Amino acid sequence: MKKYTQKIIVILILFIAAYSCSTKKDTVINRNFHAITTKFNVLFNGQEAFNKGIEEINTGYKDDWFNRLPIEPIVFEEDKIVLESFNSNPGAGFGAASGEEKKELTTFERAEEKAVKAIQKHGMNIDGTEHNRQIDNAYLLLGKSRYYTQRFIPAIDALNYVIANYPQADLIAETKIWRAKANTRIDNEETAIEAMKLLLIVRDSLEADLPDKIKEQAHTALAMAYVKSDSMQNAKKHLQLATRTLKNRAQGARNLFILGQIYSDENKKDSAFSVFNKLANFKKAPYKYKIHANIELAKNFSKDSLSNTLLERMQKLIKNRDNRPYLDELYYQTGVLHQNNDSIKLALNNYNNSLRAKNGSDKQKTFTYEKLGDLYFKDSEYQYASAYYDSVLQVSKDSVDIRIRRIKRKYRNLSSLIKFEKIVTTNDSIVKIASLSKDEQKQYFENYIEKLKKTDEDAAQLRLNQMAFGNSGPGLQSGKKGSWYFYNNQSMSFGKTEFQKIWGNRRLEDNWRWSEKATIGSKATKDSVQVNTVNLRYDLNSYLSTIPYKTATIDSLKIDRNQALYELGLIYKEQFKNQNLAKSRLERLATLNPKKELILPINWHLYQIYNSLGDAEKSEMHKNLILKEYPDTKFAQIILNPNEIVTEEVALNKVEKEYKKMYYLYKEGKFEEAVLKIDAFITTIPNANLTPKFELLKAYAIGKYKGKEAYKIALEFVAVSYGNTEEGKKAKEIILQIEK
Structure with missing residues (x-):
C-alpha cells in the first residue's frame, strides 16, 4: 500500500511540473515557474556574458589622452551597420538561417542568444498580453547586446518592442535611453534628443521620480547626441548635469574628464581647472582618470602663483611607485612647467627622463621630441633641433596629423642647413689635416x-x-x-x-x-x-692614405666649403631670420678668398644684415664698397634709391596679365622690348610675389641679345636677391652650367 502511494505522489509531481511548463496557461504556478526560470537561469547566464563583454571592452580600449575622449569607450566601424538577420517573432528576431555554419560566439552574441532563448522558451504571450514579468528584461538585454555588436537597427527594433508592449515596466526609462544611444549611432541624433527631452524635460513630474542613476544615463546619452551634432554648448550643459551625483563612478569620471577637455579646448582655463580638480579629488574614480586629471591641472592653471604648488604635486606623483606606468607623461608635464618658469636645464632633464621611462607611449615621445627640438631651435642649435624633429617622424605612425605635417615641414627646412653645415665641418677638417706636415x-x-x-x-x-x-x-x-x-x-x-x-x-x-x-x-x-x-x-x-695631396683636390674642397658658407648665410638670413649666424658665416667666407662672383653678393647681404642690426659703421663700409667697385649693378641702384615709394598697389591678376604680355614678347623674339617693359613695370611692384619671375624672364631676354657676361650678371642678381625661390635656384643652376 505504501509503495502504491509513493507512485501516485511521483506521478502527481510530474503532472504538476509538466502542467507548469506550459507557456499557454495563465496560472500562478505557470507565471512564477517561467519568471523564476527566466531570471535565475537563462537571463542570469545572459547577463553574466554581457557583463564579461563590457569588462573586455573596458580592459581592451586604449584611450588617447592627447585628444578629446569619446563619451563611450568603444570604437565602432563607421560603415558597418548590420540589418536584422532574424525574422520570426516581432522585435526579437530569432531563428538562425538554415545551413549557416556554427562558429564560436562572442560574449555579446552569447548574451543575445540567451535573451532570445528566454523569449522563445519562456515567453507567455497569451491573447496579446505577456504574462512573464521577466520578458521585458530579456528584450532589453537583447537590444543592448545587439548595440555592442554594432547591429543598431535590430537593437532599436528590440527596444521599441519593449516600449510599445510594456509601457509600465520599471525599466522603460533605461530602455528609452538605450534606444536614444542606438539612434545617435545611426545619425538619428535629432530623434535621440527629442526622446531624451521627453523623458527629462517635458515630463517634469516624471523626472522627480527617476533615480539619479537613470538621470545620469539620460544626460550622458543627450551629451553624446549633441557632440555628434557638433552642438558643444548643449553637450557641456548635459555633461554638467550628468556629473552632479556620480552614481556610476567610471562613466561619471569619464564625463568629468571630457567636460574639462572641452573647457580647455575653448581656452577657458579656470573652468577646466575647476573640473579637473573635482575629478582629481573624486576618491572613487578609476585611477587612470585621476592621474590624468592631475596632469591636465598642470596644463590648465591660469595663475602663476600655482606653478610651484603644481610642481610639488607632480614630484609627489613621480615618486609614487604606483604611477610608474604614467612616468613618461608626468615627467613631460613637469618639464613643461619648468620650461614655462624659464628653468630650461630642469625642463631638459625632465624631457629626457620622459623619453627614458619604461613602457612610454610612442605618441608621448613625439610630443617630448618636439619640445626638445623647439628648445634647441630657439637656441639656434639647428642640428640638434633637426635630429629631434627627425625622431618625431621616426616614432610617429600618423602621417595625416596636422602637427606631424608641421614638424615634417620644419625638418625639411632644416635639411639643407644640416647638409651645408656638414660640408663646412668636413671640408674644414680635411683641409686642416692636409695642411699639416x-x-x-x-x-x-x-x-x-x-x-x-x-x-x-x-x-x-x-x-x-x-x-x-x-x-x-x-x-x-x-x-x-x-x-x-x-x-x-x-x-x-x-x-x-x-x-x-x-x-x-x-x-x-x-x-x-x-x-x-x-x-x-x-x-x-x-x-x-x-x-x-x-x-x-x-x-x-x-x-x-685618405689624406688628399693634390692641389686641385684641396682647392675643390675649399670651393665647396665656401659655397656652403654662402648658402648658409642666405638660409640663416632669409629663412630663419637669424642675422647673427648669417653674419658669422658670410664674414668668415669673406676672409677665405672666395670666388670673384661671390664678392658682390657677400657685401650686399652683409650691408643688409648690419643695417637690420643697427651697426651703421659696418653697414656704411659695405655700402661704399658696392658703390665704388660695382656702380652699374642693380644693387648699387637700390642703395642709391632706398626711399622709392610705390604710389599704387597693383592687383595680382593685373600682374599676371602683364607677365603674360612680356612673356609673349620674349617668345616672339622681341628681347629688347621685353627688357624695357619689365624694367618699367617692375618698379611699381617691388613686393609682388611674381617679381622673381619678372627678373628671371628679364635675365633670359638679356642673354638673347647681349653677351654671355651680361647674361651671367643678370642671373647672379636673381640668384642673390631671390635665393630661396624657385627662380633663384634656377638662376644658380644656369650660372653653374655657364661656368663649366
Whole structure:
C-alpha cells in the first residue's frame, strides 16, 4: 500500500511540473515557474556574458589622452551597420538561417542568444498580453547586446518592442535611453534628443521620480547626441548635469574628464581647472582618470602663483611607485612647467627622463621630441633641433596629423642647413689635416687611434662588468638574473670575443699586457692591436692614405666649403631670420678668398644684415664698397634709391596679365622690348610675389641679345636677391652650367 502511494505522489509531481511548463496557461504556478526560470537561469547566464563583454571592452580600449575622449569607450566601424538577420517573432528576431555554419560566439552574441532563448522558451504571450514579468528584461538585454555588436537597427527594433508592449515596466526609462544611444549611432541624433527631452524635460513630474542613476544615463546619452551634432554648448550643459551625483563612478569620471577637455579646448582655463580638480579629488574614480586629471591641472592653471604648488604635486606623483606606468607623461608635464618658469636645464632633464621611462607611449615621445627640438631651435642649435624633429617622424605612425605635417615641414627646412653645415665641418677638417706636415699628420692620427682604443676598451670593460652582475641587457641575458659571470656561457663567450678583439690571443703569463709579448701562434713582437690589421679603426695607414695631396683636390674642397658658407648665410638670413649666424658665416667666407662672383653678393647681404642690426659703421663700409667697385649693378641702384615709394598697389591678376604680355614678347623674339617693359613695370611692384619671375624672364631676354657676361650678371642678381625661390635656384643652376 505504501509503495502504491509513493507512485501516485511521483506521478502527481510530474503532472504538476509538466502542467507548469506550459507557456499557454495563465496560472500562478505557470507565471512564477517561467519568471523564476527566466531570471535565475537563462537571463542570469545572459547577463553574466554581457557583463564579461563590457569588462573586455573596458580592459581592451586604449584611450588617447592627447585628444578629446569619446563619451563611450568603444570604437565602432563607421560603415558597418548590420540589418536584422532574424525574422520570426516581432522585435526579437530569432531563428538562425538554415545551413549557416556554427562558429564560436562572442560574449555579446552569447548574451543575445540567451535573451532570445528566454523569449522563445519562456515567453507567455497569451491573447496579446505577456504574462512573464521577466520578458521585458530579456528584450532589453537583447537590444543592448545587439548595440555592442554594432547591429543598431535590430537593437532599436528590440527596444521599441519593449516600449510599445510594456509601457509600465520599471525599466522603460533605461530602455528609452538605450534606444536614444542606438539612434545617435545611426545619425538619428535629432530623434535621440527629442526622446531624451521627453523623458527629462517635458515630463517634469516624471523626472522627480527617476533615480539619479537613470538621470545620469539620460544626460550622458543627450551629451553624446549633441557632440555628434557638433552642438558643444548643449553637450557641456548635459555633461554638467550628468556629473552632479556620480552614481556610476567610471562613466561619471569619464564625463568629468571630457567636460574639462572641452573647457580647455575653448581656452577657458579656470573652468577646466575647476573640473579637473573635482575629478582629481573624486576618491572613487578609476585611477587612470585621476592621474590624468592631475596632469591636465598642470596644463590648465591660469595663475602663476600655482606653478610651484603644481610642481610639488607632480614630484609627489613621480615618486609614487604606483604611477610608474604614467612616468613618461608626468615627467613631460613637469618639464613643461619648468620650461614655462624659464628653468630650461630642469625642463631638459625632465624631457629626457620622459623619453627614458619604461613602457612610454610612442605618441608621448613625439610630443617630448618636439619640445626638445623647439628648445634647441630657439637656441639656434639647428642640428640638434633637426635630429629631434627627425625622431618625431621616426616614432610617429600618423602621417595625416596636422602637427606631424608641421614638424615634417620644419625638418625639411632644416635639411639643407644640416647638409651645408656638414660640408663646412668636413671640408674644414680635411683641409686642416692636409695642411699639416707628414710628421704632424702621423702624430695627429696616432693620438686619435689611442683615444679610440681607450674608449673601446672602457666600453667593453663596462659591458663585461654589467654582465658579471647579471645585467647583460637585451638579447644577452641567459639563466637566472644576477647569476655569476662564469656561470653564464653566453656572457663568457661575449667576454672572450671582446678580449681577443682588443688584445689578441695572449699567453696566460705575468705581464701579459706588455706590448713586446708575442701572441699565441705568431712570431710578431708588436702589440696585438697593431698586429690585428683587420680592424681598420686602429690602422694608421688607413687614415694617412685618405689624406688628399693634390692641389686641385684641396682647392675643390675649399670651393665647396665656401659655397656652403654662402648658402648658409642666405638660409640663416632669409629663412630663419637669424642675422647673427648669417653674419658669422658670410664674414668668415669673406676672409677665405672666395670666388670673384661671390664678392658682390657677400657685401650686399652683409650691408643688409648690419643695417637690420643697427651697426651703421659696418653697414656704411659695405655700402661704399658696392658703390665704388660695382656702380652699374642693380644693387648699387637700390642703395642709391632706398626711399622709392610705390604710389599704387597693383592687383595680382593685373600682374599676371602683364607677365603674360612680356612673356609673349620674349617668345616672339622681341628681347629688347621685353627688357624695357619689365624694367618699367617692375618698379611699381617691388613686393609682388611674381617679381622673381619678372627678373628671371628679364635675365633670359638679356642673354638673347647681349653677351654671355651680361647674361651671367643678370642671373647672379636673381640668384642673390631671390635665393630661396624657385627662380633663384634656377638662376644658380644656369650660372653653374655657364661656368663649366
